[in-house]
Amino acid sequence: GDSVTQMEGPVTLSEEAFLTINCTYTATGYPSLFWYVQYPGEGLQLLLKATKADDKGSNKGFEATYRKETTSFHLEKGSVQVSDSAVYFCALTSQGGGADGLTFGKGTHLIIQP
Amino acid sequence: DGGITQSPKYLFRKEGQNVTLSCEQNLNHDAMYWYRQDPGQGLRLIYYSQIVNDFQKGDIAEGYSVSREKKESFPLTVTSAQKNPTAFYLCASLPGRNNSPLHFGNGTRLTVT
Numbered sequence: 001g002d003s004v005t006q007m008e009g010p011v012t013l014s015e016e017a018f019l020t021i022n023c024t025y026t027a028t029g030y031p032s033l034f035w036y037v038q039y040p041g042e043g044l045q046l047l048l049k050a051t052k053a054d055d056k057g058s059n060k061g062f063e064a065t066y067r068k069e070t071t072s073f074h075l076e077k078g079s080v081q082v083s084d085s086a087v088y089f090c091a092l093t094s095q096g097g098g099a100d101g102l103t104f105g106k107g108t109h110l111i112i113q114p
Numbered sequence: 115d116g117g118i119t120q121s122p123k124y125l126f127r128k129e130g131q132n133v134t135l136s137c138e139q140n141l142n143h144d145a146m147y148w149y150r151q152d153p154g155q156g157l158r159l160i161y162y163s164q165i166v167n168d169f170q171k172g173d174i175a176e177g178y179s180v181s182r183e184k185k186e187s188f189p190l191t192v193t194s195a196q197k198n199p200t201a202f203y204l205c206a207s208l209p210g211r212n213n214s215p216l217h218f219g220n221g222t223r224l225t226v227t
Contacts, residue, residue, distance in 0.1 A: 034215055043118075043204055043218035044157075089156065101147050101172065101206075102216055106156035 002027040004090050006105035013080055014113050021075040021108045023064075023090035031092040033057075033066055033073040034102065038087045047075075047088070085112045116141045118219035120205050125224045127199075135190045135222045137205035145208040146188035147216065150174060150201045157204065163188055192224065199226045 007022045025031065032051045036044040048057030050066035050073065057064050062077045073090060087109050091102040118139045127133045139146065145164045149157040159172030163182040177196025182188055192199045202223050206216040 036218075041220075043120075043220045044206075044216075045218070046215040049215055100170070101149075101159045101162050101208075104149075104157040106154060 002031070002092060002103045004092055004103055004105035006088075006090050006108050009087075009107070009109035010111050011108060012111045012113065015082055016079045017112075019075070019077040019080045019084075019110070021088055021090075021110070023073045023075065023105060025071050025073065025090070025092050027071075027092055027103075030068075033064070034091045034093075035062070035064055035073070035075050036089040036091060036104075038089065038107070040086075044089060080110075080112050082112045082114050085110055118205055118207055118217055120203075120219035120222050123220065123222060125222055127224070127226050129226055130194045131226075132191055132193050133199075133224065133226075135192065135203055135205075135224070137188045137190065137219060138186055139188075139205075139207045139217075139219075140186060141207055141209070141217060142185070143207035143217070144185070144210045146182070147206040147208070148172075148178075148180065148188070148190045149204045149206065151204055151221075152201050160190065160203075192226075199224060 003026045005024050034049045035047040037047045038044045048059045050057040053068035055066045064073050064075045087107045089107045090105040121136045147162040148160040158174050160178050161180040163169035179191045204221045205219040
C-alpha cells in the first residue's frame with residue numbers, strides 16, 4: 001500500500017537558519033502531495049500542495065517540489081522563525097483523488113530557538 | 115465562516131464507558147473522516163464516509179463506531195472494546211473535487227482512566 005516516510009524529529013534550529021524536512025513516498029500512479037502543519041493543541045492546517053510531477057508548492061516562505069524520479073517532496077524554508085515551531089506532516093492522496101483519505105507520515109517536530 | 119467544529123476539546127471517561135465525540139461541518143463537504151493521533155505514530159484512519167448513510171472502515175476501526183445521518187454531522191463513538199482509547203482524535207472533511215486537501219477540526223483529546 002501507499003506510505004510516506006519523514007525524517008525523525010525533533011529537529012532543533014536557531015532562528016534564521018535554513019530548514020529542510022525530508023519526505024519520500026511509495027505509491028502507485030500519480031498521487032497528489034501535501035504538507036500540513038500542526039500547532040500545539042490544534043488540528044492540522046494545509047501548508048502547501050503539489051498535484052503533478054515538477055510542481056512546486058509554496059506558502060509562507062515554505063516550498064516543496066514534487067520529484068517523481070526520486071519519489072520525494074522535501075519541505076524547505078530559507079530563514080525560519082520561532083513562530084514556525086510546530087509539527088509538520090507530509091501526506092499523499094491516491095491516484096483516485098483521495099476519497100478514502102490521505103496517507104500521512106509520522107510527523108516531524110520542529111523547534112526553533114531564538 | 116465555514117469550518118469543522120469538534121466538541122468537546124477535552125474529554126475524560128472511566129474505563130468501560132462508551133463515549134461519543136462530536137464533529138460538525140458547515141462547508142457542505144461530501145466526505146468526512148476520523149483520524150486518531152498518537153505521539154510518534156502520525157495519523158491513522160479510523161472511519162470515513164463519502165455520502166450520507168454510508169461509511170467505511172479505515173485502518174484501525176476496531177472498538178469504534180460511527181453514523182452519518184446528516185451531511186453535516188459525523189459522530190464517533192469510542193466503545194469499551196477499544197483497548198487503548200486515550201488519544202487525540204481529529205475529524206476532517208473533503209469536498210467532492212479530486213485531489214483537494216482535507217480540512218481538519220481542532221481535535222478532541224480523550225483521556226480514559
